[in-house]
Amino acid sequence: MMARRASAAPYLLAYLALLLLAGVSLAFSRAVHWPHWDLVIDLAVATMQGGLVMWVFMHLSETGFQVRLAIGVSLSLLLTLLFLVTADVATRQVQPPAPRPGPSEAFYEH
């Protein structure tokens, strides 16, 4: 177990960083329009915010190895799930029509 936080300053700094990151996300969505990339940028910023919340507000910085391992494994499973499902749906194509049946055996008898 690591040392416990004895000052309120890290919480306040994390809060300010969270507000700043929200502002960055907001500015990107309003000032810049990059189709297909807007959402990626916003989610990247959200991931940074999520990391801050977990590290400071959820006191992940004070937890032991086993907790970090459980979180790391579950987040990697989550990312795998998201990637595979999105890739599956994005790469689906309409199947070509089934081949027409060949001539019947009677055709070859003549």
Add this chain to the structure above:
Amino acid sequence: MHAPELGEQFSDLEHQAAALRFGMWVFVVSEILLFAALFTLYAAYRTMFPSDFRAGVLHNTFAYGTANLFVLLTSGLTAALAVFGARTDRRVFTGVMLSTTAGLGLAFLAIKLTEYGKHIEEGSLPGPWYHYSELPTFGGNRFFTMYWGMTGFHALHLTAGVLVMGWMAVRAFQGRYTARYHVKLEMGSLYWALIDLMWIFLWPILYLS
């Protein structure tokens, strides 16, 4: 002051606190995976109906979603400060921080209910009840079904969180959380941060891009 209860299966309070903390993290991780199913479904539908989802996002009232983000980020701070208050044996400060967190949770719900009222009025409802005339497409229906599912599920968690915070505020004023033992307060704060975390990801996909 109340003496902390030691479970008979634990040798000391530190051992008990470590077990409770680990159990809470397992719960948090299972909740993250539960929300992950909804996020995955959203990603799949968004890939199938990109323009309808974009129209749905632009239609949503950005001000409501952003105000709620600010409310939840602030409540995340107050919940974390409550833990800091307990660690430094500040009983009143801890109680005030927990009460503020619960109050901010209620403010979030009030804003959310106002927004839901707007959606009900215009017919942007989930599934078979969808009759929003400005986006009469199947993709639009899917967007608002996901919107109601994800925000509704989040609001349910938040309602439970408000009750927990209110209950913990009373206990904090009674002096039940001390610098020596306050693991239950840490667990409540952890749960609240989870709610905060979910909205951080819901905000961009439902209100921004």
